[in-house]
Amino acid sequence: MYYLHDFQCPSCKGYFNEITLSPVPSGDKWCNRCGVACPHDETYLLPNHVPQQPQQPLPPVSRYDRQLVVKLTNTSNYGPVDDAGTALHNKATRMGLPSEIIELDGRATTISTEHKGKFESLTNRSRLYIVGHGQGSTIQGVLAFNLAFAVRHQWGVTAAFRITLVSCKAGDAQVDTTFGNFAKDFHHHLRKTCRIITEVAAYTRSVSVATAAFANSKGILKLEGRKTFYKDEDNLDWMKNDGDKVKIIWFWDDQTQSSRTRSEDRAGRKT
Numbered sequence: 001m002y003y004l005h006d007f008q009c010p011s012c013k014g015y016f017n018e019i020t021l022s023p024v025p026s027g028d029k030w031c032n033r034c035g036v037a038c039p040h041d042e043t044y045l046l047p048n049h050v051p052q053q054p055q056q057p058l059p060p061v062s063r064y065d066r067q068l069v070v071k072l073t074n075t076s077n078y079g080p081v082d083d084a085g086t087a088l089h090n091k092a093t094r095m096g097l098p099s100e101i102i103e104l105d106g107r108a109t110t111i112s113t114e115h116k117g118k119f120e121s122l123t124n125r126s127r128l129y130i131v132g133h134g135q136g137s138t139i140q141g142v143l144a145f146n147l148a149f150a151v152r153h154q155w156g157v158t159a160a161f162r163i164t165l166v167s168c169k170a171g172d173a174q175v176d177t178t179f180g181n182f183a184k185d186f187h188h189h190l191r192k193t194c195r196i197i198t199e200v201a202a203y204t205r206s207v208s209v210a211t212a213a214f215a216n217s218k219g220i221l222k223l224e225g226r227k228t229f230y231k232d233e234d235n236l237d238w239m240k241n242d243g244d245k246v247k248i249i250w251f252w253d254d255q256t257q258s259s260r261t262r263s264e265d266r267a268g269r270k271t
Contacts, residue, residue, distance in 0.1 A: 064161060065125040067092045067099040068118055072106040072132035081132035084166060088129055104155075106132075106147060111155060119155040124197070128157065131166045144182050148189035152196055163190070164201040 071078075071085040085101055092099035102115050122128060130147070151157045165183055183202035190196045 063125070064097060064127045065123060066121075067097055067127045067129065068122060069099065069101045069129040069131060071101065071103045072130065073103050074105045074107055078132070085129070085131040088131070088166075106150065108150075109154060116156045119157045122157055122160050124159045125161050126159070128160045128163045129166060130163065144185035145189045145193070148186050148194055151190065152194035157196065160196065160198045162199045162201055 067089075069085045069089045071081050073081075089099045089101045100118055102118060104111060104115065128151075130151075151163070165186065183200055187200035190198060190200065
């Protein structure tokens, strides 16, 4: 059964809603008018609109038809990569979006037929997460060109609506995935060399997976701007970010390659 939750934006005072499988909001909600993120403690949830009974079943709202999460195993610290990939997968399935997880070595020259079939099944409405490509301590010899070449020619990806790069470090460490223009170069090689028409999104600044215990010890349980993921039924994990600076989207048209902030990307979109 699906539940409809109504919110009021603290910035533009506009109203927006969210559809979930749970009576509790997901905690990852953005105003579809101005793109502002609400604190994820239900402060701006309208109490009189909290459903007491399940609503009429509605299809989940998403601009993707499916999601594939790739956990790169060639990292110096696989724990955060494993947690983040699982969290992204669980979040999608809770929202009704078909999602699968696979583990790969980013430097491998061949992959299994089963894995290749999953990549080849992606369409221009699908989302691909590459978790653990990283920079700094999480990068292990995978350059932007190498990764783009692997995505197209070794993994077999021919289409995707968006490819999202997620680097991971434990605790409150920061990773700048724009170092050396990695995301921009990755997108350039996808577009020019590999002929894949897609957007490339990169989590930037501080992107870290924190357990509930860690978040509590650091006093960030009420941190505004956090993204909440369900790791399992009993635990919550957070991907901590720096508000509007967390994500930069590299996209293309016939002439230019540009970027936009997360708020600009989210404005007018429901997911």
